[in-house]
Amino acid sequence: MEHPVVHSCYLGMDISPEQLISEHFFMHILEGTIVGYDGGRQYRYEAGDTFIARKNHLIRYTKIRKKEVFNRIVIAFDETFLRSFLERNPYASGVSDQEDSLLTVRSSGRIEDFLQSLQPYYEGDQMVDNGVAQLKRAELLQILLEEDPRLADVFFNFSDPEKVDMQAFMNRNFRFNIPLERFAFLSGRSLSAFKREFRHLFHKTPGAWLTRRRLEEAHFQIRHANRSPSDVYLDVGFENLSHFSFAFKKQFGKSPQALVKER
Structure with a gap:
């Protein structure tokens, strides 16, 4: 049986190549591996793994290709989008007690169903128009917040970094x-x-x-x-x-x- 050609899928703004993460983003690995380092901890994500990269955190990562291929689904949650979402869906938020630069997202039926709904965009020729992209980003954000309410403290804290040692x-x-x-x-x-x-x-x-x-x-x-x-x-x-x-x-x-x- 011949498998379809798999391509990466992006929703939202582009990811900065800088070592400083400029906006939050969600990533699901389709093929390949990512190995990351944030100054204190090593991270490793394989095909099938999912994580959230946090704004205003430092990370250096290496993409390990499988048979010359590295594919992923990337969905950016930039501040403009998050503020707009918060206006329509009020969430209380504070300062997050999570320090890691990359937060692992546990697999669940709702997450898997959402990723499956994107399949036509990374396995076929369909293009994601801006209206659909906004709806899909909001849908994913709602799922993430309902499955882990602590993420409200991550996504909706718009203040600059606090003074540290x-x-x-x-x-x-x-x-x-x-x-x-x-x-x-x-x-x-x-x-x-x-x-x-x-x-x-x-x-x-x-x-x-x-x-x-x-x-x-x-x-x-x-x-x-x-x-x-x-x-x-x-x-x-x-x-x-x-x-x-x-x-x-x-x-x-x-x-x-x-x-x-x-x-």
Whole structure:
């Protein structure tokens, strides 16, 4: 029996390629695997798994293709849509006690029926027009809220991130290659306050501290975890291998490749 060609299905706005999740989104894996890391926890989702990625959280993920294929259903819950939904469907909400960047959605009959209703859009040639997309997004959101009322605290909290302990925050998130403005925002501070408090705590500029902290982590990973420089540099927040190698040699007096040979 010949299987139909499966394509990904998107409803709502595009997902940002940034490591900072700019809007909440729902994802169901059709084919392939996602492995994610948020600075404190590893996540792994296989075909058939479903999760919610949370706005204003950091995540770095790798898509593992099965036979060169990775397909998923992605439904975005951007703030404009959520505010409109809340006007029609009042929900009380507070501050969520859930800290994870990705929240696993348990399989249920209602979720499975909903995903089945999207089958013509990812297995066939039908296109989702905007009106249908809005209705399907609202339908899914209603199901999620009824099955887990705690999600109201996740979706309907429109405030900026609260002020957090900067030292713990930076030591958790230094591997993420994002602008200082993003670090400041996520820590609950203006950029000027972030820079001022940072220098007071770490006695360095944010840029200098981030470079040194990333290099120290890379040194540990190469020396003690037997990882190669080409596997490490992206994980610790560098954009390219040549810049990483130059900075590493300047910091430690030897290249990453020389450190590999000393193991």
